[in-house]
Amino acid sequence: MSQMPRALAAIGLAATLWVPAHAGIFDDDEARKAILDLRAKLEASNEAHRAKQAELNQKMADQLEQLRRSLLDLNNQIEGLRGDMARMRGENEQLTRDVAELQRKQKDVTTGIDERIRKLEPVKVSLDDREFLADPEEKRLYDDAFGLIRKSDFNAAAPALASFLRRFPASGYVPSATFWLGNAQYGRREYKEAIASFRSLVASSPDHPKAPEALLAIANCQIELKDAKGARRTIGELVQQYPKSEAAQAGRERLAALK
Incomplete structure (x- = not known):
């Protein structure tokens, strides 16, 4: 083999050997970049999820607080109604006693009038x-x-x-x-x-x-x-x-x- 063909063959061989090495380096960077992008997207997704979850948690907390307050107001209203009912029951009982007393007095007055009438009636x-x-x-x-x-x-x-x-x-x-x-x-x-x-x-x-x-x-x-x-x-x-x-x-x- 002459010198020229040997040189060309060496160059070809070197070129052949160099191309795969360069291609491997390029693939690693792309993969690393893809991984980083994927990580960034995942982190962003997780952050969005956490933000959404926090928002949902806050809404649930707000709703629970509102529900708690509503229940507290309802309990207060129920207690108020119970108090009103107890007061009304007491007033009704007092009214019943007053009516009974008035009826007794009326009966006494009527009896007294009848007695006086009998005393005056020939x-x-x-x-x-x-x-x-x-x-x-x-x-x-x-x-x-x-x-x-x-x-x-x-x-x-x-x-x-x-x-x-x-x-x-x-x-x-x-x-x-x-x-x-x-x-x-x-x-x-x-x-x-x-x-x-x-x-x-x-x-x-x-x-x-x-x-x-x-x-x-x-x-x-x-x-x-x-x-x-x-x-x-x-x-x-x-x-x-x-x-x-x-x-x-x-x-x-x-x-x-x-x-």
Whole structure:
């Protein structure tokens, strides 16, 4: 082989050997660059992901905080409603008590009014075969005075009956009260006063069932006063006016004794 061909072959061989080495260096740089770019992109992606995650976390935290506040407000509202309900329950209970108290007072007032009306409302009285109306107070006072007659407490009965007649001069009790006043006076040995009371009954109510007894009582008073003449005259009046009465029969017997 000549010198020229050997030189050319050496150059070719050198060129052949140099090209792959250069290509390998170029491939490493590209790969390194690609890796760096990939790392940069990955880091950027991770950073974006972290930022997105942080944003989501913040939003979730904000939402949770808002939810917590909403729940707290709701609890406060519920507690407020409970307080309002408790207050309203207490007010209702107090109102119920007030209504009950008002109803009780109203009932007491109504009962009191009814009681006063009953005290003022006339009552029907049946006495000595006669019927009439009398005020409750009027009836009570007469009954009290007559109760003293029943006890033979003439010292108390006489003023009680006299007071009754002054207070109720037009009462249906007047004839009976006058008759028992005369009896009380007789029991007190006030014979003249008793005669006046019995005469008042006969004069004002000659048809009263007690009128015959009143005349006989007058005769008895006259006998106590030693007025036999007057007693005979009174008994004669009794027999003449009320001939069929028991008092007239008793008067006839008394008249016989006087003779």
